[in-house]
Amino acid sequence: MVGTNTTPVLSVNGVTKTIGRRNIVDGLTFDIHHGEIVGLLGPNGAGKTTTIRMIVGLIEMSRGDVLVQGHSIKGDFVKAIRHIGGIIENPEFYPYMSGYDNLRQYQRMSDGVSITRIMEIVKLVGLQDAIHKKVRAYSLGMRQRLGIAQALLHNPSILILDEPTNGLDPAGIREMRDYLKRIAREEGIAILVSSHLLSEMELMCSRVVVIQEGKLVTERAIGQAGENEELSTVTLRVNDLELAEQTASRLDGLTRIGSIPDEGALTVRLKEEDIPDLISELCNARVRIYRVEEHKSSLEDEFLKWTGGNRIA
Numbered sequence: 001m002v003g004t005n006t007t008p009v010l011s012v013n014g015v016t017k018t019i020g021r022r023n024i025v026d027g028l029t030f031d032i033h034h035g036e037i038v039g040l041l042g043p044n045g046a047g048k049t050t051t052i053r054m055i056v057g058l059i060e061m062s063r064g065d066v067l068v069q070g071h072s073i074k075g076d077f078v079k080a081i082r083h084i085g086g087i088i089e090n091p092e093f094y095p096y097m098s099g100y101d102n103l104r105q106y107q108r109m110s111d112g113v114s115i116t117r118i119m120e121i122v123k124l125v126g127l128q129d130a131i132h133k134k135v136r137a138y139s140l141g142m143r144q145r146l147g148i149a150q151a152l153l154h155n156p157s158i159l160i161l162d163e164p165t166n167g168l169d170p171a172g173i174r175e176m177r178d179y180l181k182r183i184a185r186e187e188g189i190a191i192l193v194s195s196h197l198l199s200e201m202e203l204m205c206s207r208v209v210v211i212q213e214g215k216l217v218t219e220r221a222i223g224q225a226g227e228n229e230e231l232s233t234v235t236l237r238v239n240d241l242e243l244a245e246q247t248a249s250r251l252d253g254l255t256r257i258g259s260i261p262d263e264g265a266l267t268v269r270l271k272e273e274d275i276p277d278l279i280s281e282l283c284n285a286r287v288r289i290y291r292v293e294e295h296k297s298s299l300e301d302e303f304l305k306w307t308g309g310n311r312i313a
């Protein structure tokens with residue numbers, strides 16, 4: 001039986017950035033929960049970096065708000081930012097110092113981080129063998145992982161990374177993916193990661209939020225291979241789309257992919273065994289269902305459809 005949703009770690013509520021007369025980011029709304037890896041996916045120029053910079057308070061939003069563990073980034077910045085670990089631009093390190101000394105240097109600036117915690121994180125990002133080497137001898141992938149270690153030092157609830165695999169070779173990309181999954185699993189923290197590569201997001205994320213021209217195009221679960229196979233994509237044709245959306249949004253384990261108001265169509269993704277629950281909840285809410293269709297198209301096909309044929313990767 002499907003349950004109710006838990007409180008999100010991050011809530012992006014109607015976030016908008018207007019520059020000149022253009023909305024670079026336009027009313028963006030989505031939530032992220034504990035332990036989830038969520039991809040912010042979109043073609044170049046879609047507004048990913050601008051969105052992330054607003055989430056971490058680097059630039060002001062024109063409208064909307066971001067809540068981190070319930071604290072507003074606008075109204076209560078200090079409390080909100082404490083829960084975020086982020087790498088937005090390339091992390092800067094002292095190249096002539098070891099990775100360990102760089103982390104110690106950073107640790108002195110943040111309260112309450114123990115040496116044990118440093119070593120725990122170093123292990124988590126797989127740098128235990130290189131941590132006493134000078135950073136100038138690190139590969140780009142190792143530097144990125146040192147950046148992630150630094151971002152994790154103050155025990156954040158969410159890690160936010162802007163295109164963390166940029167510039168990495170395929171082996172580095174794979175390593176980064178494995179470490180991020182491990183961090184989400186072992187630390188139980190949420191991760192928001194931006195990318196323009198659908199193929200990469202499919203392998204790393206449990207859910208993707210797709211944006212184009214600053215707007216949310218679709219939000220959907222993709223899951224890891226095994227899990228993905230168990231999920232069904234279903235379109236329901238209903239008489240009252242708003243009521244159907246509200247009812248569906250109360251169900252856990254279900255992702256709304258999109259709606260077409262003119263056709264009264266709501267597309268969701270959920271486990272096959274939960275489809276009867278969804279239908280009975282809709283009936284209880286007095287939504288009339290005309291048709292239930294299952295989709296057989298590939299993820300790539302669906303993205304192309306939702307982004308109007310604009311290829312993401």
Ligand SMILES: Nc1ncnc2c1ncn2[C@@H]1O[C@H](COP(=O)(O)OP(=O)(O)OP(=O)(O)O)[C@@H](O)[C@H]1O
Pocket residue numbers: 019024042043044045046047048049050051196
């Ligand atoms: N300060 C600014 N002034 C004017 N336009 C801007 C500014 N910052 C961003 N933009 C424009 O806003 C749009 C979104 O930019 P953004 O960098 O957020 O996109 P992105 O999805 O991160 O793209 P990429 O993957 O190429 O980095 C782009 O068209 C960009 O040119």
